Structures are given as structure tokens and as C-alpha cells.
Amino acid sequence: MSFLDQLNPQQREAVETTDGPVLILAGAGSGKTRVITYRIAYLIENVGVMPESILAMTFTNKAASEMVERVDKLVGGLSIAKPVISTFHSFCVRVLRRDIEALRIPSSVPGAPAIGHTKSFVIYDENDQQQLVKSVMRRLGIDDKQTTPRSVLAHISWAKNHMLDPQEVYLQSADPKTERVAQIYVEYKKELAKANALDFDDLLLETVRLLKAAAGVREYYNRRFQYILVDEYQDTNRPQYELMRLLAGTRHNICAVGDEDQSIYSWRGADIRNILEFEKDFPEAKIIRLEQNYRSTQNILQAASAVVANNLKRKGKNLWTSRQGGTRLGYYEAPDGENEALFAADYIAKYLREAVDQGENVRAAVLYRTNSQSRLFEEAMRRYQLKYHVVGGFSFYERSEIKDMISYLKVIHNVDDSISLLRVINTPVRGIGKTTIETLERVALETGTSLWGALGEATKRQLLPQRAVAALRSFRRLIEDGRAMLAGTYVERLEDTAREDQHADLPADESPEDADVTFDPGEDENISFDFGVPDQVDASPETTGPVAAGEGASSTPAAEPGFRAPGEAANTAEILKFLIDRTGYIKQLEEEDTPEAYSRIENLRELVNAAMDSRDRGETLDQFLDHAALVSDADAYDERAQITLMTLHAAKGLEFSLVFLCGLEEGLFPHSRTFLQPDDIEEERRLCYVGMTRAMDTLVLTRAVYRRRYGTDLPEASVPSRFLEEVPAALVEELGGSRRKRDASRTRVSAPQEPEHQAHYAYEDEDQSTANWAAPSKPQAPAYSGRSYNSIDNIAEFFASRGKKFNVPKTLVEEPRGKKGFKPGQKVRHPKYGEGTVYHREGEGEEAKITVQFPRFGLKKLVEKYAQLERA
DNA sequence: CCCTGGTCCCAACTT
């Protein structure tokens, strides 16, 4: 095969060793993804393996979708059947949707339903989990001041990742706090079961339990998947490891790929021993090392290797590259976080411009330790009118209006989902208040049912005032009608709906109000807010997979795209429209008549669009919900974006011509929470290694001398990250910063190495500023106080004073004050959001804020002075 | 019962 010629001997061996266990130790940039994808192609084309009997597991959706794409390029069009390439969690959901009921056990009470989850289970995200823990703690009377729900949840998750059940946590507990956690854990589990819900960790745990307990199910998957690949093996945790072993069956055609130097998820239970002891698990294993790095220059590789060499717990390896030399690493020491971000924007702007001039297509990334650092970089990029893409951060599915609608869908899908029910029972307000809910909760507890069950019971027992009963009945009908639509048995009840809500007297599809939520068929495909990867991953088993849509007793038979005949099951989009309409959700927002409200309406339309897309893919409601739970818009990693902002964790597996590694300060990176454990520091160092090795040509390290912790606090002086000290000085070039002698603690900057630069530093004017470096723990006002470099003018001034050729964009320096004065109705263009219409204006002169409606981004409030708006 | 505004924490990484 011709594609094999593109591989080096080790890669080729890794591809061609198809049978038996193989461990591929793949150093950074050594062509790991290439090996996996070629191996899949080789199995299909050369060995004649059926595509659908290949299973590849990754950690992130990003990695999965990239792999799908690359495999498609190699073997696309050969067959309709595709290999299953999926994250661990997505894979588990599919298995559970098919077979979880095999875990059900008959009730001890004759005639009572069996115990255990059904196929209609819902997935609880972190928020849901937190609500659940909170309510359990409230009920147990545990003060959540000392034991916060957060910490309890973290503890429970830790236990789950190590496969400890509540009893084991209790037995191992040595302090009252852990005992309380065990107690909460028990109740938490019960509540999940009652709600027919699984949390993220359960997805893995229950799948493992299922494959262990149900031999038939296990055999089914063992027959189905003959070749298994596991990516990022160094980051597998205990449940993932067991899952892998169960799936490998007795055939052992397992191929694990990993790099112990890139293990960065131990906090999620990843056990580095999995990779270190692969040979013990599979004595017949073949080990293949990929040590040629194709990505980075020698300088970058050498620097990264020097840093990670400080770790004691590693096997050690020799990565080499044929890309001799290269530019030295840059180091820039910014006075503060704002300046650090502006420097990055400036540098990247120049870098990209030069590349364009030379006809090169390059990509740059800004990497940071914590998500909250992104804000400053975003602002800087906007000021420089640079197009950028942020990975992570806020999610579409985290917006309250979206969560509300998703919760409605979840309740319709599974009425026992009490957390979701609680969210929507009075949203929009329908007169069901605290007292009513408390009564329901009490009844639910007494009768051992979910809140939905309590709803009927409380009405029957006449425990509530007439008003509340009426409100509850209205809510109940809404949900029942939604369920009837789903089942295809929905019959219009005019007399009910008319009394309840004047909107409900028409089926969703024909309602005149539909203009709010529906788009013309010709148009709606184009108005898609990109909040998910194209779901080839989930779609693949549709055609061939074991988890066919609507199989068995699934409550959600597949719906035809387009309209439906009477009596046929409604699809997700139709139910959504029905809900929006019947609850009057949009109508209420319209009455609010605020920019924010219209923005929410816009988001709801996007949700309907998403549901229509889902329908067109032939997905059922549960698949739509699974997607919403597992695939966040953070995964919409846009490869075409020239500039990407993200955390170091999110950058794993990616590469960029230029990488900015920012915030290299003790306490931030390495993070302060890792100081206590030497092992944690080693993990931070690996994270640093991962970040550095993302760079192909240019790597710039930066640090801010002063950094603000929260928005308004006084900035604190920082100590340079220890990782900076570990980079060999010979490989580094100072980019106008004041990098002092190696040992920060004894530095008084008494003898500046580069006086001409130092002298220009504003904070050098005052003696005390240098003292801050020696005693950084004490929060202190910046020594350059009185002069803030946050304001635009000062930034320009600052750079001017330093004599640096650091061109702050013109618009920053010469403010076109009052020149614009955009008025409502006017069309404008924004560098990031594109064309929009001015909606509202408030304030005077340069402080004026204008609200602009952008077709794809909804309403944005912008300060006219800063927003780079143009007439369109 | 509902809405508002003030206050108190907080923020590590991800499925």
C-alpha cells in the first residue's frame, strides 16, 4: 500500500502489527494520530477487517472527531460501514442505552416493577449533580458551610474513579468528614436510581458493571469488536482500564497508544500504572517506541525535554528531530496581565502578517493554565482586530433558557428526573412556590417515589390549596401532552388547553406563533449556531451498530424528517416547539422587551435549529439529549481559526507554528493547589511539557510581574515559575523583558543586565518594587501605582516610554471620539461578529454603549469607544 | 408568591 511508504520503520511496524496486544509509546509529535488512523486503514484495506468491528476510543470529542475525519480521508467511500471511533463516555452511553436493563433485578415485592435503571435514563451533568448533593445534604441536615457540596461531590467522584462504593469509603474513612461523605454518597446513589439518572462517572462504572455481570452482553461486544485501539492510554483511569480489558476479551487484539510524559489527568483518576504495567497485563505484548519528533525544532524539543527531565517518576526517552536548530524560545516579562495579553496579540499579529507575506498558512495558539485567563487575551485580540477562537469557557448548553428547555425535554423523556422537574416546575412562573414544592418533596420522601409520583399523590390526598392544585394540574398536563406527542398518541384537548394557555389551541406545527421559533425550511439549515461537532461519531453505529435507533422497547421511535402523519411520534424539534409555545416562554420574553430577552429568544431558536439538525440525522430524543450532555460547544474546535485560545489541557494532541505559553508564575503555573504533593508538581511539569511540545517553529514564554486575582483586587506580585528556571538559558532569547538572574529569591535587580531596557520600566523607578519580588506572598499595591496600564492611553504611553517598536493599533491611540455615534436601526460591521443592526443606545459621548443585534451571535452590548465598529 | 438588589463567596484541568 502506498500510504505505508509515508511511515518510518517504527511507525510502520506499529501499523502492521495487527494481532495481539501492542503498546505504542509515542513521544510528543511522533505521529501518534497518524499511526492510529493508518492502522485502522490498514486493518480495513490490507487485512480485510470489517470496519464495524474496529473500535477506537479517545478521551475528548475533539480527538474523536479529528480521527473520524482522518480515517474518512484514508478509507472514505469504501463502505457504508464505519469503524466506531468515540470517546469512552459516548461509547458507554450507547452500550447502556442498548443493554442497561440487563442489570435490572426483580423486586422482592411480588408484582412490583424491577429495580434498576431503564433505557430511558437521563445523564446528570455537574450542575445536576450539585443540586442533588445539595438536596441530600439539606435532608440529612448537614451544614454545607463546613462540608461544601462541591467538595463532597469531588470526593464522591474521586471514589467513583477509583471504583469505591459508599461502604468502602466508609470503611476507609479515618475522620468524621469522610464518614459524612460516605453517608451522603449512599443517599446520592439512591436518589440517582430513583431519578433513573446516571452521572458522568456512572456511565463508565455501569458499563463495566454490565459487562462483568451479563455474560451474554459481554460476549456480544466481544464478537462485535475484534480490534480495539485506545488513545492517550496514559490517561486511562481504573474504570476505563477495566472496560478496555473486558472489551479485549480473550482475543487481546488491543492496541494502546500513549506517552507517560504526557499524563495530565491523574486528578480525574488516571493511573499512570496502566501504561507502565501494560507488559504485565499482557505478557505477550509488543512494545514499539516512536521517538522521532516531526513537529518541533531542535531548540523547542531540547527545552521541553530539559524541563520534563526534572521529573523523577518517568521512564525517560530520547526524542529527536531532524529539524536542527530553529529560533530560540522567546521570553517576555510583562508588567501585568493586561500587558502580557497585549504583547501576545502584538506578536501574533506581526507573526501572522509576516507569514501571509511569505505565502505561508500558519496557526498560532495562546495556552494558559486556567480558563479565567482567557478574558484578557480575548480583549487584547479584539483590540488588535484579530480573529480568534476560544476553546472552552461558556457553553451554549449552560445558558439558563437552554437549560430550561433541555430540562423540559428530560422530564418528558423521563418523568422521574426530579432535578430537571424541579428546574422547570415553575419556569416560567405558574404559581408553584416554595411551600408547594416542599410539600411535594415531603410526599416524595414518604412514599419513596420521585417528585412526579408525589405530584399525583399530593393532589389525591388534598394536601394543597386549590390554587396550587390547579397550577400543578396545568404543569402535569403539559408534561403528559409532551409525552403523548413522543409516543404518538397526542390528542388535542381543546377545552383544557384553551383554559390554560391561549397559545395551545393549535398544534405546534401550524401555530401562527410559530414565526417565533420556526424558520422557513429553505433557510433554517443555514442559520446554525455552531455548538457541536458534526456528529459522525454518534451517527456511525446508526447504520451498522448494535445500538440502532428506536430498537426494542425504546420510548422514542425514530421520526421521519419533515412532517408526520397523525398518530405518529413527534420528533424532538416538534416537541420543543410545542413546549415553547405552550409554556409561553418566548411570549413572556417578548413582553420583557429587553435586549437580553431577545438574545434569549435567539438562543432558543438556535436550540430548535439544533433539534432540527438532530432530526435530520435521524436521531431520537434520547440521542439529542445525550449529545447535549456529552458534546459541548467547547468541542467545536475550529481548525481554520488562525488563532486559538485555550487551556493547556485542551491543547493536548494539537500543534501550532507559534505557541504562547502564558502566566508562568508560581501559584498559577504550577498551580497553587499542586504545591503540597510532589506528584502533583510533576504532573504540572508534564503539562508544561505538553504545552511546549505543541509548538512547531516558535515558542514564547511569558509571565506577568503583577497579576490581579479577581476582577477588582489589587494586583499581587508574582514569582517566576520554576519551569522557567528549568529551561536552559542558552535556548532563550529575551523579548524586551527584564529576565533577571536565575534565582529570583536573591534578586534585588541591583545590577540590571540590560540597563537600557531596565531603565525604561516604570516600576523600576521605585525602589520598593524590587522588594516585592523578594517577598511576593504579601499582597501589595503595584509599585507603579498611580499609573495604570489598563487604560489604553497608558498602554501607548508605556510602550512609547520603553522605546519598543510595539505598535499599538492606531485606533487605540487616537480615539475617534464621538465620530461614530451609531444610532438604532443603523447597520454596522464588527470584526468578530460580522454585520449587525444597532438596537439600542445608552450613554453619551465616548462612554456610549450600544446594543447590536448580530444574526449569528444575538445581542451584544458594546462600548462604542472600544468596539471596532464600522458602518456597513 | 414573585421580583429585586445586595452580599458573599469564589476560579484547575474534563467527560
Added chain:
DNA sequence: GGGACCAGGG
């Protein structure tokens, strides 16, 4: 900078 929670008035 911002979400979660609570007190107090309508």
C-alpha cells in the same frame, strides 16, 4: 468579574 443565595418589599 460573576454566579448563588437571601432578605425584604410589592
